[in-house]
Amino acid sequence: MEARLTNPAMLLPEAMKALLTLAAEHGGLPPAIVNLVHLRASQINGCSACLEGHARIMKKAGESDERIYTVGGWRDAPYFSDAERAALALTEAVTRVADRPDPMPDEIWNEAARHYDERALGAQLIQIGVINVFNRLNVATRQVAEAWKP
Numbered sequence: 001m002e003a004r005l006t007n008p009a010m011l012l013p014e015a016m017k018a019l020l021t022l023a024a025e026h027g028g029l030p031p032a033i034v035n036l037v038h039l040r041a042s043q044i045n046g047c048s049a050c051l052e053g054h055a056r057i058m059k060k061a062g063e064s065d066e067r068i069y070t071v072g073g074w075r076d077a078p079y080f081s082d083a084e085r086a087a088l089a090l091t092e093a094v095t096r097v098a099d100r101p102d103p104m105p106d107e108i109w110n111e112a113a114r115h116y117d118e119r120a121l122g123a124q125l126i127q128i129g130v131i132n133v134f135n136r137l138n139v140a141t142r143q144v145a146e147a148w149k150p
Helices: 015-022 030-047 048-060 064-071 082-095 106-113 118-138
Strands: none
Touching: 015 118, 030 048, 030 118, 048 064, 048 082, 048 118, 082 106, 082 118, 106 118
């Protein structure tokens, strides 16, 4: 597989700087939550470059293989806390806004709000938005997994 184009964020350094600035804002979210959010959105969007990159980041951070392998089946896998499940449900709803009549059901929002304060919820929404931008840029330009590695 070959990329159609260099990732647009790489072609436009100010865009990359802005995206990385947004991505750096975790608002008190634990890194494990940020990583789960990034991996789950990347699975939904089919972004192989982000899937590989975020799985590597999670592995390096000490995540177990079981957690990494079962993120897509988080509802049934025994490896996730209630707070992580709330973050994953929020990630799915925000990533799939066109897939249901009510893109953000109160049940999903209220469960996330039960586990996270306003600042952490805001950070989580920003993280979901940023990874969705990267996923869309990578998928549209057919970025190749591992191609980014030195």
